[in-house]
Amino acid sequence: MELSPSYEPKEAEEKWYEYWEKEGYFHADVNDGKEPYSIVIPPPNVTGNLHMGHALNNTLQDILARWQRMKGKSVLWMPGTDHAGIATQNVVERLLAAEGKTKHDLGREAFEKKVWEWKEHSGNQIQGQLRRLGSSLDWERERFTLDAGLSKAVRKVFVTLYDEGLIYQGYRIINWCSRCETALSDIETEFQELDGNLWHIKYPIKGTDEFLVVATTRPETMLGDSGVAINPEDDRHNHLIGKTAILPLMNREIPIFGDSYVDKEFGSGFVKVTPAHDPNDFEMGKRHNLEEIIIMDEHAVINENGGEYKGLDRYAARKKVVADLEALGLLLKVEKHEHSVGHCYRCSTVVEPYLSKQWFVKIKPLADDAIKVVEDGKIRFVPKNWEKTYFEWMYNIRDWCISRQLWWGHRIPAFYCEDCSHITVTMDDPDKCGKCGSANIRQDEDVLDTWFSSALWPFSTMGWPDETPELKKYYPTSVLVTGFDIIFFWVARMIMTGVKFMKDIPFTDVYIHALVRDEHGQKMSKSKGNVIDPLVMMDQYGTDAFRFTLAAFAAQGRDIILSEKRIEGYSSFCNKIWNATRFILMNLGDDFKPEKLNPDKLEVFDKWILHSLNNTVKNVSEALEQYRFNEAANLIYEFWWNEFCDWYLELVKQRLYAKVNISAESSASAKQVLFFVLHKMLLVMHPFMPFITEEIWSRIKAESDSDIIISQWPDFDKSFVFNEDANYTVIFKEIIYKIRNIRGEMNIPPDKKASVVFKTTNVLIKKIIETESVHIQALAKVESITINSDYQPDKTDASAVMQDLEIFLPLSGLIDVEKETARLEKEISKIKADLERVVAKLSSESFTGKAPLEIIEKEKGKEREYSEILGKLQDSLLKLK
């Protein structure tokens, strides 16, 4: 039974995960007849490596899964990964580039094959890393967003929405990433404030010598200008409406027109209008029938519509346009101008607003129902304030661009007829046009936004559109655990598709956790080099310590600023758990047999620790019910270290070592309690620290006991409510504190055993001192104890006061009068302040008149206590002088 002197995480971690998985403990049995509890993992990208965000996210889910499993639920925690269209394609393209190739050299089919190969060999790293973290995922059910089953779900959703007119093709301004060569949705575009220029350009007005002046942040777009707008109410300029301007460089005649979109106050009051390269201009162009001139290709290089600028990259074109304007004397001025510029969320390239034909989801009808289920409280956000963010976005939601010009993903199931240009959209690939019957059809080249398939995740992973037992039992899922950064990308869309296609919400709770940041509050990223690698942390401090740290940090705020120091601290906690166990096992003896605790045989401190344990069990359960992981972690830490180890283990030593006045029976009962507390606490700690708890459990469990992972979560036990004994212990502890305080402050060396005189008439306190004298001697390092209600202290006594008790330590030869005086004076001034505050409160009529009776009584009690203590402290001080 002997344990090593310190906890070695590595061995336990390797051993147990494999064992649990082999035993099938992670597998959810549809037919087990138990109440379901289900979570779907936010599918990490196949390109992903476990970072802090994943670690936090999955630790919290695992705590919930393990906890519910112990509570006897049928737990399904669904694992899987996301094909991550752009991200994955980028990775493989980069590999090709290293060989000097592009995807076009391979062609679509070969490229796709290459990505699959990459996925099998280099992707999926994260699965092993999730195992390291201890995640009790049901690996037998692992899914991938490009699986056949999920693809079928995607197709079904596309076809249905298309048939209902909710998916349509449109010619619109979208966000174009010229590096990824694809369209992006609005939320895939990240805006950053950048320092730029505002170029003021003179456009000649036809038939006059005059100019108008437009201002722009993107001068190269003027090549595609097809009008100039003025606010019709702008009295300075509205006489020009109907006239014509000459577009410099291109020498194109463009109309000057009125549109209320133009802000009179901004700039010169003239707006150059480029319908093919700006969303607002596009709208104006539609209103005024302007020509839409696309001047760039998909690489953001100027095309044939840009005249002599053809072939120049957008920034080179910008330079040349500006230079040429200046040469012509048409550049009025250049101002510094800060403006927000969109960037690709995958590669950070500046996004170009670009006119192109794309597929969109008409989102409003879906959003309306998704808003309602949250408004009605069917879905609950925790913390609740995230609902606001959700509503804010949903109310202002805009159509979702779902087509991507990529090769990796779900290909859009739309088939164009070359003969009649009808579009056929069906569940199975058609071999002829659905309208004219021509076999001359071709499939759309584009793929769907990655988030289109993840939007279906809660039901597609369970077999939808088939009716499966999994769906029946585990849908809707119990909770979704995720970060606030993907509320729009993912959470909102799952709610929309769930309500639409399952006719039911996808989950009842959405627990939104914080984002992990570095010690300076920065978002962790490789480019900043501020990444704390979870794998390194696990290696260094052990997985349990790491998990416990994340749980302890998971307060319901926005950010978690992780410090390695804290992880180190919790690795000490693991060691503390280990060593307390070691101590217990050393003392139980080989012939120990756990028995049912007999309340009649329990001593006061046994009852106290059981009472406290009982509350801990209850409070941890309640904290978990409310997703207050940090509170649960703190309760565990506090109980184990500050109550069980610091007090109970120390107290029990006297009984185990059978010192004077200790019966064999007392010793035996102490052992039973030690084992009982250890046993229960391992259960309570298991969801947080699965490895160390299973390891210890395996050493103390009876043959017939199950492994801890499937053992029963403890309940609050009414027969362990011992309020009197708890109160008794509070007083006892205070007595110890007081004596230790004197010893500490006076620097009395530990080997100097003091004698103590207690002066009291209080019956309970007398009883405590008499009964616990052995413990007082041991814990406060006291030699002899006297109770004397008439004691007259000596000048050389050090003293302490608590309610109904004065404590004296005769310290002749040891006392430092100056120190003792200072100590007493400090105590006095503290209690004086307290007393004054209470007296002031009680003498205020408004307080005594309006405050509840119990509060007033409480204050009165304090007043009595403080004044008694103050009086005695002052007496002691007088004696010193």
Place this chain on the structure above:
RNA sequence: GGGUGAUUAGCUCAGUUGGUUAGAGCGCCUGCUCGACAUGCAGGAGGUCACUGGUUCGAAUCCAGUAUCACCCACCA
């Protein structure tokens, strides 16, 4: 421009519906190899809870405003 949040000990953070003598860990100071643990034990210092008002018998906690700092959303050329 709109919105959300933060501001509590040297540092990192707790503090649930207003009743506290405002807590923890780390760090700091003092003293300790006491038969589990120096990854430890005992003691201690350290905060006018950002600021200003208000509500209340009572505010770190509720309300309003100010300041500073984050983040999100938005088409101001």
